[in-house]
Amino acid sequence: EVQLVESGGGLVQSGGSLRLSCAASGFTFRSHWMSWVRQAPGKGLEWLANINQDGSAVHYVDSVKGRITVSRDNAKNSLHLQLSSLRAEDTAVYYCVKDLLACGDYWGQGTLVTVST
């Protein structure tokens, strides 16, 4: 069974930074692109980034470019997201997503990040 479990969310100060992690199991992690998607409270979905199988190619959405770093550790089946210079609009549930043909076939339960101003 595919499982994606995010961790690292919580309350963070405006201007600070966060590091989220995703523990993957139930599939061959090193063989798949992975992504991060977020959803602000009561709002729609925003695809933030994706990373290829060996981490050599990463794409970021313009709205967070320059503040975001996505990486992976295939030895530990884990995906990471670092986001800096946090703003109120970064408050959201952050999802770890397994890619299938440029969409997300499996999603974690999400981790809530709240940026306090």
Place this chain on the structure above:
Amino acid sequence: ETVLTQSPATLSLSPGERATLSCRASQSVPRYFAWYQQKPGQAPRLLIYDSSNRATGIPARFSGSGSGTDFTLTISSLEPEDFAVYYCQQGSNWPRTFGQGTKVEIK
């Protein structure tokens, strides 16, 4: 950026009725078009990928169609568990983008 516009914003239907949800793209999406279902407090669930392929475990009452800039999700006969928010998503052009969602509510 490819903007996806979903219509209608809300669809009020009764169980057993047919639901037709639309998504229009601001530019052509040659492939990699998907639909998701999201219920309150849950992560999105993939329903349809590559425009018309049902994801693993998705019932046959869900079907996707369309190409280019116009795509449709059809639920042939609504079950009680189908009342939720539905999102379209394109993966042909970076950044990947979602529509704003269509809420299917009980009439």
